[in-house]
Structures are given as structure tokens and as C-alpha cells.
Amino acid sequence: MNAETMVQMVGADLLKLRKKRGTLIWALVLAVGSQVVFFVVGALQHSSDPLHNAPVGGVNGLRHGLDLLCFFVGPLAAVLIGTEAGAGDSSAGVFRDLVVTGRSRLALFASRVPAALAMTVPLVTLGFAAMCAGIFLFAGSEPLPAVSTLAWCYAFALLANGLLCLVAVGLSSLLNSKPATITALIGWQLVLSPVIIGVSSLGATRELLLDAPLLHVDPVRAGHPEIAMSLIAVLVTVIAWPLVAATLGAWRTRTMDA
Amino acid sequence: MPTHRTHNSSAVPSQTAIETRGLTKRYGERRAIDGVDLRVPRGSAFGFLGPNGAGKTTMIRMLLGLTSSSDGSMSLLGHPVPADRAVALQRVGAIVEEPRFHMHLSGRENLRVVAAVRGPEARSRIVPALERVGLAERADEKVKRYSLGMRQRLGVARCLLADPLLLILDEPTNGLDPGGIQEFRWMIRAMVEQEGRTVFISSHLLDEVEKICDAAAIVDRGRVVTQGPIAELAGAGAREELILGVDDVDSALAVLAGTDTVLEAHASDGCIRVVLAFGPDTAAEVNALLVSEGVAVDRLEPVRHSLEQRFLEITSRIDDPTRQEVAA
Numbered sequence: 001m002n003a004e005t006m007v008q009m010v011g012a013d014l015l016k017l018r019k020k021r022g023t024l025i026w027a028l029v030l031a032v033g034s035q036v037v038f039f040v041v042g043a044l045q046h047s048s049d050p051l052h053n054a055p056v057g058g059v060n061g062l063r064h065g066l067d068l069l070c071f072f073v074g075p076l077a078a079v080l081i082g083t084e085a086g087a088g089d090s091s092a093g094v095f096r097d098l099v100v101t102g103r104s105r106l107a108l109f110a111s112r113v114p115a116a117l118a119m120t121v122p123l124v125t126l127g128f129a130a131m132c133a134g135i136f137l138f139a140g141s142e143p144l145p146a147v148s149t150l151a152w153c154y155a156f157a158l159l160a161n162g163l164l165c166l167v168a169v170g171l172s173s174l175l176n177s178k179p180a181t182i183t184a185l186i187g188w189q190l191v192l193s194p195v196i197i198g199v200s201s202l203g204a205t206r207e208l209l210l211d212a213p214l215l216h217v218d219p220v221r222a223g224h225p226e227i228a229m230s231l232i233a234v235l236v237t238v239i240a241w242p243l244v245a246a247t248l249g250a251w252r253t254r255t256m257d258a
Numbered sequence: 259m260p261t262h263r264t265h266n267s268s269a270v271p272s273q274t275a276i277e278t279r280g281l282t283k284r285y286g287e288r289r290a291i292d293g294v295d296l297r298v299p300r301g302s303a304f305g306f307l308g309p310n311g312a313g314k315t316t317m318i319r320m321l322l323g324l325t326s327s328s329d330g331s332m333s334l335l336g337h338p339v340p341a342d343r344a345v346a347l348q349r350v351g352a353i354v355e356e357p358r359f360h361m362h363l364s365g366r367e368n369l370r371v372v373a374a375v376r377g378p379e380a381r382s383r384i385v386p387a388l389e390r391v392g393l394a395e396r397a398d399e400k401v402k403r404y405s406l407g408m409r410q411r412l413g414v415a416r417c418l419l420a421d422p423l424l425l426i427l428d429e430p431t432n433g434l435d436p437g438g439i440q441e442f443r444w445m446i447r448a449m450v451e452q453e454g455r456t457v458f459i460s461s462h463l464l465d466e467v468e469k470i471c472d473a474a475a476i477v478d479r480g481r482v483v484t485q486g487p488i489a490e491l492a493g494a495g496a497r498e499e500l501i502l503g504v505d506d507v508d509s510a511l512a513v514l515a516g517t518d519t520v521l522e523a524h525a526s527d528g529c530i531r532v533v534l535a536f537g538p539d540t541a542a543e544v545n546a547l548l549v550s551e552g553v554a555v556d557r558l559e560p561v562r563h564s565l566e567q568r569f570l571e572i573t574s575r576i577d578d579p580t581r582q583e584v585a586a
Contacts, residue, residue: 008381015371019360092360097357100352100354102343102346103376257324258325
């Protein structure tokens with residue numbers, strides 16, 4: 001298979017995602033809408049009671065906004081996109097029609113990955129832009145973050161959401177079910193993982209969680225990670241999660257009855 | 259593997275579009291397909307007939323690599339499958355069960371998705387394929403607004419993106435209205451007669467297969483019971499029968515009872531149904547005998563044996579004599 005065909009396949013997967021309006025609207029609400037709601041509500045609270053509510057923008061706003069974008073609501077958007085990319089063909093019943101073209105199943109799986117990322121990046125960018133607008137508009141007397149800090153935060157947001165998107169592509173290809181994948185990932189990332197991270201008796205075992213290295217490299221928590229990790233442990237965990245998910249997804253795509 | 263490569267000659271194209279030997283699919287102890295030997299000649303419309311649950315779709319899924327076989331060998335357009343599956347399927351278009359699409363995309367976009375997977379040359383075939391199936395004007399509507407018949411046609415258009423030498427269609431007339439079925443029939447015949455494509459149609463609709471196909475195989479309980487040209491299948495082993503219209507049925511039956519030319523005769527709907535003892539050439543003798551005995555004959559019609567009748571006779575599941583009588 002030549003590069004031109006692969007580019008066309010990625011373009012086709014991107015087309016499928018782009019035209020899935022319901023998913024796209026929900027992803028936008030989660031990535032961008034959550035930021036808008038957070039800053040608008042914070043600004044209203046500050047204007048109604050400035051003594052008890054600090055300005056929502058500035059450095060303080062960056063910390064909360066980034067948590068929202070990278071650990072709480074933003075990843076849901078990445079999960080929606082990744083799940084749609086991974087299980088969209090199967091759930092529409094179209095996978096078999098792609099298989100009968102004779103194209104390798106691994107190629108069919110591989111084209112989903114860049115398409116999902118290509119959809120996630122602009123969503124994260126829009127969410128980040130909304131956050132930056134809130135930080136500057138509602139800074140009040142709060143200090144503003146440096147441009148270099150914002151650049152690191154943007155890179156971190158892409159990393160955190162990109163990783164979860166890749167995991168979602170792999171897991172949904174493995175499970176062949178959008179509801180099961182979304183439920184499993186939301187339950188894991190938003191409920192179980194934060195709980196396990198907080199159980200200090202588990203010690204270094206917690207380094208296996210995806211949140212552990214992300215908290216370690218989070219620019220606004222720099223120097224105050226929840227779990228102390230070596231750089232190698234950070235790299236291994238960050239690479240292992242999407243790699244294992246993608247391997248399982250590719251295996252399932254290659255071997256399942258279509 | 260060397261044994262596979264010996265089949266893979268692009269210089270001398272195989273004369274068979276589909277060939278299977280001892281093809282078997284087991285689900286646990288149950289054999290969904292049981293040692294099927296099938297040979298589909300190129301440039302023909304071939305029917306794969308069988309009652310529901312006979313194994314038709316399983317067979318198609320194995321041929322296309324959607325599920326693996328348990329035993330036996332198969333080839334498409336001369337290429338062994340699954341060894342050379344990618345090459346074999348380059349010029350194969352297929353609809354398995356009902357055609358499925360991304361409902362949130364338009365007809366044209368759905369074809370773009372498959373064209374992207376097939377390769378750059380397939381993209382240029384999107385417009386001609388849509389025109390060929392009569393969907394050009396509605397190509398930009400979302401598929402969720404299409405009727406089942408339109409989706410069937412879009413499924414055929416998707417097959418045409420491969421510029422297929424072989425089309426494999428599973429129950430293709432499902433959901434088509436009578437006009438659509440007739441259009442579909444013409445399209446298939448044009449593909450075979452004018453474009454030299456091979457069309458393999460799986461169906462339980464005997465009448466459709468009889469009208470569209472040149473040859474057929476009858477499958478029951480995972481086994482191919484018989485295969486060959488439609489006329490041979492319909493006529494093989496059948497008795498030569500006549501329907502006679504006469505002015506006096508009782509007298510005619512009395513005359514026919516006394517001749518060796520007639521094996522069996524009985525009244526049926528005001529006529530007489532006669533089974534000839536020595537083939538169709540003796541029909542004139544029967545007529546002459548009746549006339550010479552003073553019975554006026556106003557109708558003498560050979561009974562045409564249909565594929566349906568033959569199908570009902572040979573599929574072991576349907577052994578109810580009353581149903582055979584109805585079919586006849």
C-alpha cells in the first residue's frame with residue numbers, strides 16, 4: 001500500500017468523524033463549553049461578592065482551567081472522538097464492506113489513529129483558546145501566566161487528551177462497542193483512577209496509572225507531583241498505555257469475524 | 259507458499275471465477291458448510307440457491323475472508339484465498355447480507371470512504387457508478403433518507419468501484435419493488451452479456467435465479483446437492499408430461515388407459531394430465547390415438563419443468579408431497 005492510499009484512508013476516516021455531528025457537538029460542549037461555563041460562573045461570583053471570591057482568571061484560572069481540560073471534562077471529548085474512530089465502522093455494519101476490498105485489516109485500523117488525533121487536536125485547541133480568553137478577560141488583580149507557561153500548558157493539554165484519544169481508539173476497536181468503551185474509560189479515568197492515586201499505601205504500583213505521569217509533568221503542578229516518578233517511569237507509562245491499547249485493538253481488528 | 263503460487267498466474271487467467279474444493283466450516287460439532295465443491299465459470303450469472311439456513315451466507319463470508327474456513331481450499335479469479343486474498347479481492351465487488359452504510363454520510367460520501375480504501379483509481383469511478391445505478395441525482399442526500407431499494411442500488415454502486423470481474427451478491431433483490439427487481443435483472447444481464455463480468459447471486463428466490471442466471475448450484479444443509487446450467491437443473495430427472503384439453507374427459511381417460519405410450523393419466527382442472535412413457539416425441543401419437551377414437555383435442559401443452567419444482571424435489575427438507583403438487 002502506498003502513502004497516497006494511506007492519506008486517502010485517513011481522510012476518509014476524518015470525513016466520517018467530521019460529519020458525525022452529534023458526537024462533534026458533545027465533544028465541543030465538553031471541551032469548550034465547560035471552560036466557558038467555568039469562567040463565566042467564576043466571573044459572576046467574583047462580581048457579586050469580590051471579598052469572598054477571587055478573580056477567576058490569571059494564574060489561578062490557568063490551574064483550574066487546565067485541570068478541567070486535561071483531567072476532568074476535556075478527556076471526555078477525546079474519549080468520544082477516539083471511540084467513534086475505533087468502533088464507528090463496526091457499529092455502522094460497514095467494517096465488513098471495507099474488509100471485502102482486500103485491504104489489510106491492520107491498515108484499516110492504522111488509518112483510524114491519525115484521523116482521531118486530527119479531530120482531537122482542534123477540539124483541544126479550541127478548549128485551550130477558551131481557557132486563555134477566560135484567564136486574560138477575568139484576571140482582575142491576579143497575575144497573568146507567562147507566554148512560555150501557556151505554551152507548555154498547551155503542549156500538556158495535547159499530550160493528555162491525545163493519549164486518552166489513542167487509548168479510546170484501541171479499546172473501542174478491541175471491544176467493538178461504543179457504549180462499553182465510553183463507560184469503561186469514563187469510569188476508569190474519572191472515578192477509579194483518582195481514587196487509586198490517592199491510596200498512598202499502594203506505593204509505586206500507582207505509577208502504572210495513566211494519571212500518574214500526567215500529574216508528574218503537569219506544568220502548573222511542577223515540583224508538586226502526587227507520586228514521585230523517575231523520568232524513565234514517566235516515559236514508559238506514557239508510551240505503554242496507548243501502545244498496549246493500540247496493539248489489542250489492532251489484534252482484534254485483524255482476527256475478528258467481520 | 260509454493261503450492262499457492264502455482265495457482266496464481268496473471269498471464270493465463272483462470273476460466274473459473276470461483277472454485278472451491280472440499281470447503282468446510284464447522285461451528286463446534288455442527289457443519290455449516292460441509293465439503294462443498296463449487297465451480298463458477300467466468301462470464302456467467304450463477305445462482306447459489308438454498309432455503310434459509312442452508313449455508314449460503316456462510317459460504318460467501320468464507321469466500322470473502324470475513325470468516326475463516328475449517329477445511330478445504332478456494333480460489334477467486336484464479337487466486338487462492340486466503341493466501342492471495344488481497345490480490346483476489348481487488349477486482350471483486352460484494353454485498354453481504356443487506357448493504358450497510360454510514361447513515362450520517364451521503365451516498366457519495368459513503369462511496370468516497372470505500373474508494374479511499376480501494377485505491378486512487380476507484381475515486382474516478384464514483385460518478386459513473388452512481389449514474390449506472392440511477393442515484394446520481396440523490397447522491398448528496400444522507401443515506402438515512404434512502405429507501406431500502408435505494409440502499410441496495412448504492413450497494414451495487416459500491417461494488418462497481420472495484421470495476422469488478424466478479425460480483426458476489428447476497429439476496430440482492432431484498433427490498434426492491436417489482437419495477438426495481440426488473441431493473442436489477444436487466445442490469446445484471448447487461449453486466450454479464452455486455453461487460454463480461456461474472457455475477458454470483460445467493461438467493462432463496464427461485465424465480466429470480468431462473469430469470470437472471472445461466473447456471474446455479476442448489477445448496478441444502480451446507481452441502482451442494484447439484485449444480486449446472488439452469489435448463490439442465492430444471493429438467494434433469496423430470497418426467498415428460500402433457501396437459502390435454504379434450505371434449506370428453508372420461509372417454510379420453512379410457513382411451514389413454516389402454517396404451518403403452520402413456521404411463522399415467524388423470525383429470526385435473528377440466529383437463530387431463532398425462533405422463534408419457536417414452537419421451538416428448540410420443541405426444542403426437544397420443545394426439546392421433548385420441549382423435550382416431552373420436553375424442554376431439556383442443557389443447558396439447560408440454561409441462562415446463564421449473565427450477566422451483568426441481569428445487570422442491572431435491573432439497574431434503576421439503577418432503578411434503580402436497581407442497582410438491584402445489585409447486586408443479
